Amino acid sequence: xxxxxxxxxxxxxxxxxxxxxxxxxxxxxxxxxxxxxxxxxxxxxxxxxxxxxxxxxxxxxxxxxxxxxxxxxxxxxxxxxxxxxxxxxxxxxxxxxxxxxxxxxxxxxxxxxxxxxxxxxxxxxxxxxxxxxxxxxxxxxxxxxxxxxxxxxxxxxxxxxxxxxxxxxxxxxxxxxxxxxxxxxxxxxxxxxxxxxxxxxxxxxxxxxxxxxxxxxxxxxxxxxxxxxxxxxxxxxx
Amino acid sequence: xxxxxxxxxxxxxxxxxxxxxxxxxxxxxxxxxxxxxxxxxxxxxxxxxxxxxxxxxxxxxxxxxxxxxxxxxxxxxxxxxxxxxxxxxxxxxxxxxxxxxxxxxxxxxxxxxxxxxxxxxxxxxxxxxxxxxxxxxxxxxxxxxxxxxxxxxxxxxxxxxxxxxxxxxxxxxxxxxxxxxxxxxxxxxxxxxxxxxxxxxxxxxxxxxxxxxxxxxxxxxxxxxxxxxxxxxxxxxx
Numbered sequence: 461x462x463x464x465x466x467x468x469x470x471x472x473x474x475x476x477x478x479x480x481x482x483x484x485x486x487x488x489x490x491x492x493x494x495x496x497x498x499x500x501x502x503x504x505x506x507x508x509x510x511x512x513x514x515x516x517x518x519x520x521x522x523x524x525x526x527x528x529x530x531x532x533x534x535x536x537x538x539x540x541x542x543x544x545x546x547x548x549x550x551x552x553x554x555x556x557x558x559x560x561x562x563x564x565x566x567x568x569x570x571x572x573x574x575x576x577x578x579x580x581x582x583x584x585x586x587x588x589x590x591x592x593x594x595x596x597x598x599x600x601x602x603x604x605x606x607x608x609x610x611x612x613x614x615x616x617x618x619x620x621x622x623x624x625x626x627x628x629x630x631x632x633x634x635x636x637x638x639x640x641x642x643x644x645x646x647x648x649x650x651x652x653x654x655x656x657x658x659x660x661x662x663x664x665x666x667x668x669x670x671x672x673x674x675x676x677x678x679x680x681x682x683x684x685x686x687x688x689x690x691x692x693x694x695x696x697x698x
Numbered sequence: 699x700x701x702x703x704x705x706x707x708x709x710x711x712x713x714x715x716x717x718x719x720x721x722x723x724x725x726x727x728x729x730x731x732x733x734x735x736x737x738x739x740x741x742x743x744x745x746x747x748x749x750x751x752x753x754x755x756x757x758x759x760x761x762x763x764x765x766x767x768x769x770x771x772x773x774x775x776x777x778x779x780x781x782x783x784x785x786x787x788x789x790x791x792x793x794x795x796x797x798x799x800x801x802x803x804x805x806x807x808x809x810x811x812x813x814x815x816x817x818x819x820x821x822x823x824x825x826x827x828x829x830x831x832x833x834x835x836x837x838x839x840x841x842x843x844x845x846x847x848x849x850x851x852x853x854x855x856x857x858x859x860x861x862x863x864x865x866x867x868x869x870x871x872x873x874x875x876x877x878x879x880x881x882x883x884x885x886x887x888x889x890x891x892x893x894x895x896x897x898x899x900x901x902x903x904x905x906x907x908x909x910x911x912x913x914x915x916x917x918x919x920x921x922x923x924x925x926x927x928x929x930x931x932x933x934x935x936x
Contacts, residue, residue, distance in 0.1 A: 531871075583834055593871030596821055596846050608834050609846045613869065631851065633831030 462683035464640075464696050467658065469632050470578055471587035471610060473619075473643035474595065476667040478575075478586070478604065478689070479565035482506045488561050496554055500545050503669060508544065512537035517589060517618040527616040529591040535559050562590065563597040568664065572603050574689025577698040585610045587628050587641065589618050608632075620651030629657075642692065646679040653681055660684040660692060700921035702878075702934050705896060707870050708816055709825035709848060711857075711881035712833065714905040716813075716824070716842065716927070717803035720744045726799050734792055738783050741907060746782065750775035755827060755856040765854040767829040773797050800828065801835040806902070810841050812927025815936040823848045825866050825879065827856050846870075858889030867895075880930065884917040891919055898922040898930060 475481050482503070489502030516533040519525040538559050542548045550558075578584050584607055586595050591613040599606055608631075612618050615627035629636045636656035643649050644664040653659050661678035663685070668674070678685035686692045713719050720741070727740030754771040757763040776797050780786045788796075816822050822845055824833050829851040837844055846869075850856050853865035867874045874894035881887050882902035891897050899916035901923070906912070916923035924930045 583838060592846060592869040596870065599845065600821060606845070607837065608830060608844070614852055631830040632834065 462658065466638055467582065467640045467696075468634050468638040469583035469585060470640045470642055470660075471585050471625075471628055471657075472575075473641075473645060473648050474586045474588035474590055474598075474611075475562075475565070476664055477642065477644040477662055478571045479567050479598065479602070480667070481510065481562070481565050482667060482669060484565040485509070485561055487566070488564065492554070492558060496550060498547060498550075500547065505541070505545050507668070508541045509534075509537055512540065521618055521621060529613065530562070530589060530594060531559065531591065534562060563594050564601055565598055567602045567604060568688070570688035570690040572605070574691075574693045576605050577690070577693035578696065579605050579607065581696070581698050582640075583607045583632065585628070585632075587611045587619075587624065589624075619648060622651070622655055625652050625655050625657060640683070642689070645675050649682055650679070658683045660686060662689060662692070663687050700896065704876055705820065705878045705934075706872050706876040707821035707823060708878045708880055708898075709823050709863075709866055709895075710813075711879075711883060711886050712824045712826035712828055712836075712849075713800075713803070714902055715880065715882040715900055716809045717805050717836065717840070718905070719748065719800070719803050720905065720907060722803040723747070723799055725804070726802065730792070730796060734788060736785060736788075738785065743779070743783050745906070746779045747772075747775055750778065759856055759859060767851065768800070768827060768832060769797065769829065772800060801832050802839055803836055805840045805842060806926070808926035808928040810843070812929075812931045814843050815928070815931035816934065817843050817845065819934070819936050820878075821845045821870065823866070823870075825849045825857070825862065827862075857886060860889070860893055863890050863893050863895060878921070880927070883913055887920055888917070896921045898924060900927065900930070901925050 472478055485506035486502040489500060489505065493500060516537050520528055575584050586606055586609055588595055588611040590611065592609050595609050598604065610628040610631060612624055614631060615624045617623040629639055637658065640658045640660055641649060641652035642660045642662060644662045644667060649659040649661060659682045661682045665672060665676055684695060686695060710716055723744035724740040727738060727743060731738060754775050758766055776793065813822050824844055824847055826833055826849040828849065830847050833847050836842065848866040848869060850862055852869060853862045855861040867877055875896065878896045878898055879887060879890035880898045880900060882900045882905060887897040887899060897920045899920045903910060903914055922933060924933060
């Protein structure tokens with residue numbers, strides 16, 4: 461039985477767990493369509509872009525690339541998919557605007573309220589592969605009340621590299637078992653759990669749209685499984 | 699004439715500028731006196747401890763010590779002064795409690811209100827020689843509404859090493875002239891200004907007690923000079 465009394469900090473995956481990257485790209489895509497006179501299936505565009513996320517980070521994890529921030533990995537992936545969507549004629553300002561959409565993702569409806577409640581009792585921090593500027597810009601726009609920004613950039617490594625989780629614990633001055641890692645992705649939670657962090661699965665059944673087939677259920681071993689971050693606040697009596 | 703329109707983020711020195719380290723050590727010293735049955739001039743104790751702050755950081759700046767967090771530098775300095783105050787008989791838990799008083803410093807009366815107003819328009823971040831855990835613990839206790847924690851630890855260097863200011867700008871994705879450095883210490887502002895940051899002096903005329911002789915006035919070259927962080931919010935129309 462999980463006892464939350466020993467928890468001091470909650471660390472959150474961000475893309476998919478706290479913010480709706482797919483819906484946000486689709487929504488902003490409608491503005492790009494209008495401003496640049498292009499017709500694009502923005503859902504397919506969002507999915508194609510996101511499908512290159514892990515392969516791009518793998519280049520850093522495997523040493524093919526040195527430490528590289530996510531804006532630059534996003535841009536490499538974007539440059540690769542633009543021709544597939546007939547967007548290779550866009551001017552550089554337009555491409556730059558599209559590339560930074562990840563700084564402007566909208567939170568899931570429960571995220572701000574849930575985090576605000578949890579922040580009253582716990583340190584709440586992103587533990588994201590997004591870099592500091594991206595996470596700060598997103599938080600300022602969306603009202604996400606982080607106490608401190610942890611994750612890939614301070615560790616100069618990408619999840620699920622253990623360095624990312626261990627650097628966060630070290631910077632907080634906490635043992636790993638004083639931290640609850642919150643994510644919508646079982647692979648992220650498994651990596652955290654292997655290092656001694658407690659884990660909470662949040663179900664985001666439409667992160668990949670209505671046809672999503674992965675991460676619909678928590679895998680065995682998580683301490684908590686919830687539908688929303690507000691439910692997590694309920695469960696922790698915040 | 700300083701135009702604040704180009705400013706995106708405000709970075710703050712913390713010890714002395716945002717929090718009253720001397721008054722806080724004196725106040726908590728009264729608890730130690732009661733709990734440990736000791737009689738100490740806590741003002742002299744606070745001053746003696748703080749006087750070793752720059753010499754300890756100089757060991758890291760000069761390469762005599764590798765990167766070392768402030769908790770550990772504080773402890774080296776504390777171990778040195780304890781005998782001078784007849785406190786060398788304290789047990790390890792008591793010494794550890796005293797050493798972490800820097801995590802529990804009280805803000806100046808204007809700090810929380812001023813930062814809360816400034817946060818509405820700007821990224822507000824500590825740019826302190828305090829490490830992340832210390833700054834986070836202090837902020838949670840005092841209600842300091844930081845957006846992100848920057849400073850010595852992410853840069854693995856101590857102010858006024860240029861690396862600290864430049865790492866903060868780099869992590870925020872900003873040019874140095876988009877940042878306003880706020881401090882009660884002219885030396886900190888001079889180091890920031892040399893790198894292109896804008897600067898604001900906050901007068902903390904009793905940081906070192908009623909007999910303070912340094913940093914009573916802003917030196918030439920600062921963009922703004924204010925009495926409080928609330929006045930800074932007024933000046934920036936927040």
